Amino acid sequence: MSSSAVQSSRTASLLRAEGLHVEYAAADGARVCALRDVSFSLEPSQSLGILGESGSGKSTLALALMRLLPSNATFTGKIEISGRDLPWLSSSQLRRVRGAELALISQEPALALNPVLSIGRQISDVLRAHSDVSKKEGARRVCEILEQVGFEHPERVMRAYPHQLSGGQKQRAALAQALVCRPSLLIADEPLSSLDTVTQAEVLDLLRRLKHELNLGMVFISHDASALSTICDRVLVMKAGQTAASGTWEQIRTSSDDYVRGLQFTSGASCSDASSRISPPVLNAAPVLEVRNLSKTYVQRQMLSREKFEIRALEDVSVRLMPNATVAVIGRSGSGKSTLVRCIAGFEIPDKGEVLLEGDPVQKRSSVQMIFQDSSTALNPRFTAVQLVAEPLEIARAGSKKERIERALDLMAEVGLEKSWHSRNAAEFSGGQRQRLALARALAASPKVLILDESLSGLDLSLQEQILKLLLDLHARHNLSYLFISHDLRFLPMFAQQVLVMEAGRIVDQIAPNKLWTSSCPATRLLTRVNQQLHARHAEVHS
């Protein structure tokens, strides 16, 4: 550390990247350019945000900075860490830099920790790789760092294995592992995206605190401008592997580039515009969907163990969904939202209670359709777009094959997909397009109720907005009722008539969306507070 300090005093830069260029050799021999002439620099204890939509080359940048690119990638460019030229380091020199001066935490903390090694060992291995400490001293330092990242009982965590920790805890453990050798630079690659909002806020807080305490330089990669804005001094916006804009937040905010703007703001106007088109729910009619006293308990049995674990996923949950209405269900992950919708969609059989569609037990399963969070998993990769959309028709044996294809093409057009894309595979569509495809296909089944299970949360802000608009359109045109599952409260006011808050398998609060922020229910208040924290800057801008 001292030597790097000396060097950095000369060059005065913690990280300098010049002309980074990365190409991947694809399976068919073609070369795909993932990063094109990206340059930036970072001073000690500064933090730089990298903002961009998915596929813009952010993660490639992180890997390139760590020199961890896969073998089919070719890299050119210059990376200097504290004045040392990273690409020219030998593998043993590189080993000494990694973890000691330069550390990485990545997107999915669950995948970043070795599942079969204890947390303590994983952290102390890093420590021992870089300094010759005794076992006892090592354990002490591990304890210390675990405490620093906010664990109350570090000794217990040291003995624990990754699967015993929650998502936030895992991310904190990963952070402890990255920081145990006191690196001067931390590269954080979408550290929040797989966490629920409450945890996101906690981790973000922690990062802010550590940055100050440890004098950490940080490269923070995210697609979420509002989260970035709470932690970064400067920002670099990426688009298709290239720098689209860079500078301070002020400069970015005033950018005239549509792309750059789209990443930061939702044009609330268009949404409210759409919401005005929303047809009012028929309140006095019979509910289209009624869920009565649903209960579901999972029993987990451990291999080699006699004990059973009961997880009460749902306890006595009742929901009424009126025709043309939208009910939102919010709650932390694990609160039972998913189980509820899976029971409604018929993928799970509840222990108790019943699901009624227009007053009768669900007869035709296709009347309730579900849009999954990650649409790529909901579309068979072997099917072409038109096959996907026509599948419900094929199953229902509706019309001739030709008619089915025509109907499918029409539906594609309706959700905003070009008809000429009909022979593409799902993988060839972008995230937003896939979500549209999933919608088209759900519509093909002529459903009455559409369940939107976190259907927006995987998408960039601008895309979220577009899909939302589409949803509102369809709502009116197809006489749909929505059951909307989310942990993000931003869009709720424009969309839902009622919000149900779930915690630990129960519905703890039923409230109108505009009264969310004034609710007295602790669970609701936690959710609203966290949302506010995360999107503070966003809110600022919005106002």
Added chain:
Amino acid sequence: MIRYLSRRLAHGVLLLAGVSMLLFVFQKAAPGDFFLGMRLNPELSGQTLQGLRAEYGLDQPLPQRYARWLGSALRGDLGPSFAYNLPVTTLLWPRIKNTLLLSVPALLISWLIAIPLGLLAAWRRTGWIDRIFSGSTSTLLALPDVLLALLAVLLALRTHIFPVGGMTAGTDAGESTAGLLQHMVLPVFVLVVGSVGPLLRQVRASAIEVMDSSYFRAAQGNGLGRTTLLFRHALPAAANPLISLFGLSAGFLLSASILVEVIMSWPGMGPLMLEAIFGRDLFVVIGAVMISTLLLVLGNLLADVLLYFCDPRIRVQS
């Protein structure tokens, strides 16, 4: 744990029963019985053979014979060998010992070779090292055991460095460990060469899976040394399928070396089994398969226990 183990054991018992029943049926389906082989001896009359058949109960209907065998098997008596006039258990035991003497070291050596080499191959996954690796493992797999054993015999015959077969020198009484080791070298070598190919591929494949994972990349990103990475991080994480494979291989401890034993005249299960199968020495075959199956069951159980200790996801309650 006890409940789990007992469930597995119950499966094992079911398996044993199924296997034994099937063998009885197969045996019935294969024409000729043990005593048929004596009929071409002009000195023996058909009557005598009929008498012998009756003595061993071969003239009774199949279900009855099975029931009788099952009854005695439950008491630990796997029936008599027609050829040896001995209880099968007495007959099998020394040969099982001899076979294990070959197959256990071969198994261990194969794993000891396969693990570091497989990890290394996964680590250096591109370029000529990988090409040599996959080419040579394919070649290893392609060489029939028969050819390997014959080549080993040829080698011994030409060089006189190693004995050409057997377990002890003809004049040895069989007590000398050095002599035994000398006789073990070639057959164990052949077995190792014959079995290391698939293991290497399996280790490499499992290790690659781990090395492609983000936690491995993260560990690399934290600057861990190569040995630590490979043996402390990759190996335990890649162990699951390997442990299952290891457990499975227990079932083949008695049968993997049959051909090698026959060609190199090792006094193990191989020659006995072949003789018994072709000679329709029913209870010997059933006994041997039963013990093999038992090893399979125990091997799987062992694998489960090993998994329990190696994989915290199974061990520790969440």
Added chain:
Amino acid sequence: MKQRKLFWTAAFLVGAHLMAGLAGFFAPYHYAAQDRLHPYASPSLPHLMDCSGKIHLRPFVYGIRNKQGSFTDYQPDCSAQMPVHFLVTGEEYSLFGLIPSSLHLFGVSGPGEINLLGTDAFGRDQFSRVVYGAQVSLLAGGLAGVLAVFAGVIVGTISGFYGGVVDEAAMRVAEIAIAVPSLYLLLAARSFLPLEISPLMAFLLVISVIGLLSWARPARLVRGLVMSARERNFVLAAQGFGASKSYVMRRHLVPMTFSVALTQLAILIPQFILAEVVLSFLGLGIGEPFPSWGNMLAEAQQYHVLASCWWMLLPGLAPVPFFVAYHALADALQKKTKVNL
């Protein structure tokens, strides 16, 4: 690059199988043609220089004659020079058992024979037998492999999809199928076949039995795959559209097992090629006069062959290029599978 590798391995395998199919053309002699005067002749490689040191442009082989007082020791006969010709007419054969032809890739003119890999106990040309033997060995491997995978996919899909009692039962039976030695069943199967069918048919039937019996391993793999696949969102979605079980299995689950099945096939076929060797070694392989790599290698266990006729071991190496190709194919498929899933 990987695509290219896949292409070349597949091309090699297709070519090699075609060569086996066209054995009549590539083999200079019929597999059963005996030369009773020249058993166990060593390989005769084409020369360019004759005994007197003269160089010839056209390669030739020498005839052989018995050494004094021996049936199986030969010396080259310098007086009988037999030039090698390409695309010669020789014995009649039929391509794929259909098209009669007498064109051979190469042959020699003269009284003797060209034996690139020597001759066996009946003076039959080993090279021709290796080429013809490929037909049997590859057919055996392919047939058994396809049957095993086919049965495995069916059982595995059903067992993985329905789960519960069906799955439990199927897996217990699979355990038994893995535990029981097939040798016993083979004895039964072979003995039940009528004798008048040709040894080739008999053998193929026996190998089919082996194949059908080996369903357990692929079935387990497919089952695991199907079990996870049936929880996938698009399968749930299809069920959400009201799809029947058979629809889900047919349209979604079985196609998902294809790549695993293909990979298994590439792994199993070599195994069955080796199984043929073991069968032959035990005397349960294909009967005379049909050659297979296994029954040719089995001859080498005789001491005199082992000690003095090294070329009789060569058929044991014949599977090597096929294995390398099959494994490369399996690897490439596995990689592809990973990308797809």
Added chain:
Amino acid sequence: MRSIRPITPSFLLACLLLPASLARPEGRQQDLLKVSVPVGHPGGVLVVSQSSEPKTLNPVVAVDQPSRDVIRRMTADLVHINRATQKTEPALARSWKSNREGSQFTVELRRGLRFSDGAPFTADDVVFSFQVYLDEKVHSPQRDLLLAGGKPMRVEKLGPYTVKFSFVAPYAPAERVFDSLAILPRHLLEQGYKAGKINQVWNLTTSAEKIAGLGPFRLKQVLPGEKLVLERNPYYWKTDSQGQILPYLNELIFLTVPSRDAQVVRFRAGETQIITQVSAENYSALLADQQTGRYKLYDAGPGLEYNFLVFNLNDDVKGRLPAIAQKQTWFRDQRFREAVSLAIDRAAIVRMVYQGRGVALATPVSPGDKLWFDSDIPIPEYSPEKARKLLQAAGFSWNSSGALTDSSGQPVDFSILVNSGNVQRSQMATLIQEDLKKIGINVHVAGLEFRSATDRVLNSHDYEVALMGLGRGDADPTPDMSVLSSDGDIHLWNMGEKTPATPWEAEIDRLMRKQQVTPNYAERKKLFDRVQAILAEQQPMIFLASPNILTAARDGLENVRPAIMDNYILWNADELFWHTPAGKH
């Protein structure tokens, strides 16, 4: 490789045993048998390989060759067939007298002999032994030979050293059946016999001291699956011309080496010292480096094994197996059978399969059977032309593609069933397939493993033609009756026929029955010659060839006189000795 140890255990043992055997405990007179063979030195170990391990050491139940080979070294018989001369000579019986018609024998035993555990040998042991062999409940394989006219012989003790055997009818081979009938020690076995457990005694787990016999060696140790060690019996009853008690060797070790080829490999590598039987091809290979290998090869001439094709002439296939029944119309035609015989190149079989070390056969009796071979019967010549003429005469013809067809236009083809485990016979089948193609007969070779093939021939009769081999264990025609007589147990071509189907079969039956009760050798020979002539003419079985008995022994082993009977090389194990006393190779 092997270090020379100063004192080997076996050498030590020799030192200990030698004085004991020289100083016999009693001065009583002993009837020792003096043999006239070259005199040798005592000591040394001989290692021999066996293709499978002995199954039992119990002479009463042993049927397999390895067990018999070992048991015959450990036990002795009353009358012994000299393997070299193929004639009987005294063994435990000092002398015997028979009555005129040859139905009663009075045997005088040697006196003062002891079993290998030191217990004395008397007539009681003989009577006990025969009681066991003849007991129907024991199912001893020896019993069948002790029946004459379907009735068992009677055994009476006339004195402590005199026993009388009587058959209900004259029994020509009586002397010969005593050969290899081991005399059992009553003191060790009577208890087991009375308990009904005689079949279970003396198995491979029995400890050495509980087993005793009158043979040259006794059990020392069994290593299961691996080897069996015999040691010198100090109480043996033969001496050489100088009065040295035989055997010379201290130990005889039987090593289990599963395949014949592996046996040759072990021998070649110097790990065994003799091989009981070498295949002709291996013999040639060994011959090539006889000098460097320091061993000698022995060709004892044609043995008693005969290989043949047998046509399925069973009557019971009619209706049950129509395809075969149809082919039987060809098989029943003597001219067809003879044509097939003429088309087979026996010389090629001898040359290709036996490397010239064998003989072509016209009858089941090979020239190796010194007493019963009939040199007047010619070997069928190889002549496809004659075969074609004969077939034409029998109404067969050839179609355009050269295939033989019968009078109804049906192409003639059949399958030859062969035991696929036997390399030589498989090779013969391949050669015959090629030969018969030349006269237009398409032959399938159907290789089945031994028991499946045997089951078809003996039980289900679901075969067309089979290629088999049988061994004539004893150079006497009587055991051949089970094959040749139409009521024989393995009357292969027509099993279980009630009455002879053809006149020539009736004639064979009559002749065979007659020879069995004719005591005079010359008369018997005439009768059996006639049988052979009928077989050669009718060819219900087409006799092919008989291999020579080929053996090998390491240099320095003396008195090796391989014979074609029993264990070809170990039959005089008591006389074998190492040229150098230590017996090191």
